[in-house]
Amino acid sequence: MSTSTHTEPVPGPHPELGDGRRRRTLWITAGLVLFLVAVVAASFWADGVAGTTSLDDRRSAPSLDAWFGTDWLGRDVFARTLVGLRLSLVVGVTAATASALIALTLAAASAVFGRWVAAAVNWLVDLFLALPHLVLLILIAFALGGGTKAVVIAVALTHWPALTRVLQAQARVVVSSDYVALSRGFGRSGGFVMRRHVVRHLLPHFGVGLVLLFPHAILHEAALSFLGLGVDPARPAIGILLSESMRYLSSGMWWLAVLPGVCLLLIVKSVDAIGDNVRRLSDPRSHHQ
Template sequence: MNNSNKSIYSPISKMNLRTKTLLTIGLTVSLLIIVMITSLLINSTDITTNFSAMNLPPSFEHLFGTDWLGRDMFIRTLKGLGLSVQIGAGASILSSLIAIILSFVCSINKKFDSFVAWIVDLFLSIPHILLIILISISLGGGAFGVTVGVALTHWTTLTRVLRAEIKQIKTSDYVKLSEQFGKSKFWIARKHILPLVITQIIVGTILIFPHAIMHEASVTFLGFGLAPHEPAIGIILSESMKYLATGNWWLALFPGLALLILVLLFDIAGENIKKILDPTSANE
């Protein structure tokens, strides 16, 4: 009787878990899309100064209050989040491309594998923030400099994961059989290896997002990222520090919470997408 009950309820519990996972992905992705679309609809002319409404606390008219120039902090925060998402998207895609190229280069021979392993260890030995600042300054700063800086410092973890996966796949019988039939390394990589690591690539790209956004905000906060006129979260937080002593707590609290929530949403979406795409984690 107990066994029959288990057999009846087990598929239901699994179905509920899958439904719950899909629902979580849907909600997080929907919120992220809403943030992106809203930020794109906001023009720079919408963030206007209004000296008659300076330093107003949060209210129904100004949900996040206003700053020292009378600008609506809710609109500035939404615009800044959209800018952070754009930079995070560009940086994560570039990082993934670098990781894919280097991980497949590892599969050529042992010399290339040792060389890539040395590069990974070299980049991991340098603090991310310091390297991003140096790259951003050398490229003239701005969104381009920050995007490239973040992209060139966040590929290491995904490269290690893909490198280990490719090494394991290369020991399989079907790869050895293809080599005996004279198939080229490029053909084996395209037909055998790439389809098996595509899940890791997708999940890895999504999980790079929150790290890219946080590092972009950190570098901008320190003054080495985006220009001061850009409505970036890092700039908003940096400017707000000057006014905390005067009691304007809302200037830093709400943009900081919004950035934290955005990062958590990306992290939740990545973890749940991994459950759907990766059968091992889904079974767990």
């Protein structure tokens, strides 16, 4: 009498599941990008409305006529929020790009130009990571006299260390490769190796890091504006709207702070989700997880 055993196959990652996740991630990313584009497009329509005062409609609660209500001068809070979000996005893009470029340059240089340059870059990274982030941000903005330019510089000079660490690890892998050794064997300079080999291979990681820096840049711009060190108070930035609303919360005008704050949170979470999805798309291992 014979017995036979039947072994069930062990399920493994199916390529169609990975493709489905990839398509879903692409659709989500495209939807979030369209949402941000719609916010920017709507803000241009709101430019003329944001500064219009109507003393007869002061302190109106949210309604069909004024979705976010009006402030103490009768200005439409929804229009001012849209304009403020556009300003936050512009400042965030500029500051995050500058900060990411600093990280890319320092990481590539530390991997190519020897241990002394690497030691100097590591010392700078450790120094900036050891300092209280928000305090350093406020000090730089205060030293530069405040304003939009000061905010961009302050955010750019304080957000590069963590990304530099990530790019350094990738740069060391590139520098240790055979084709870089061959390029050096042909007498190519360190600058050539840095431009043609290291920076090119770091660009995907640079792009993901740039998108992930963006939400931090937006939040810190709003924080500096809230403290009076940000953009011109005459401009309807989100931080300024939140700062001005503090004087009227006790009188029941909750919409002045809550609704712009929720919109800022939605923008930040949207950009953060885009960065996370871009990271997943650039990592082949994540398609089957």
